Amino acid sequence: MRTVAQRDGRRRILLSTISSDAHTWNLVFLQLLLEESGHEVVNLGPCVPDQLLIESARRVRPDAVVISTVNGHGELDGARAVRKLRADPVARDIPVIIGGKLGTIGETSDAAAASLIEAGFDAVFSDTADTAVFGRLIAALPAARTAALSAAPEASEALPRAHRTAEGRQA
Numbered sequence: 001m002r003t004v005a006q007r008d009g010r011r012r013i014l015l016s017t018i019s020s021d022a023h024t025w026n027l028v029f030l031q032l033l034l035e036e037s038g039h040e041v042v043n044l045g046p047c048v049p050d051q052l053l054i055e056s057a058r059r060v061r062p063d064a065v066v067i068s069t070v071n072g073h074g075e076l077d078g079a080r081a082v083r084k085l086r087a088d089p090v091a092r093d094i095p096v097i098i099g100g101k102l103g104t105i106g107e108t109s110d111a112a113a114a115s116l117i118e119a120g121f122d123a124v125f126s127d128t129a130d131t132a133v134f135g136r137l138i139a140a141l142p143a144a145r146t147a148a149l150s151a152a153p154e155a156s157e158a159l160p161r162a163h164r165t166a167e168g169r170q171a
Contacts, residue, residue, distance in 0.1 A: 011064065011141060012062045012063050013064050013065075014044065015030055015041050016048045016053055016066070016067050017048055017069055018067060018073060018077035018078055019081070021047065021069045023046060023071065024046050026068045026069075033134075037139070039138065057088070057090070057091040062094060063141050064094065064095040064097060064141050065091075065094055065095070065097070067082075067098045068098075068100045069101060070100050073104070074098055074103070075103045075116060078102065082098070082119050082120040085120065097121065097123040097124075097137070098123075099126070099127070099129060100127050113126075123137055
């Protein structure tokens, strides 16, 4: 398996949907947003199986994995995918962010966001989230998952309290 070439100081983002989500417009929007902010984006496209996401994370070695969903299955499929990423010895420390329409019943609840954080996500964004906050979060990413926003606490303050981990690590 070929590894992606050395980066030139930009953040490398691995962008994906959950395995059940066939939407592409959200990925195109996020890719453009991230590239316009100066980041390198590896877009896996829609309907990405969990194993392909893990293999890609191992090969690409991104600064973050961003998972977008609009079909409402993010809470279930996203939790499963992040648990598998966290179980992988190579991918386990990569920051992972999920956003979009995460459930099938209305707006994302604090309980749903907290369950996704508990499953292993570093940050959870609803489909109404401010893209500026998302941009600050990406810009502040360190190399290690456990220090997710130590360099930019103002980005974490913009996130609802339930969107942070119970361990005190900020997402």
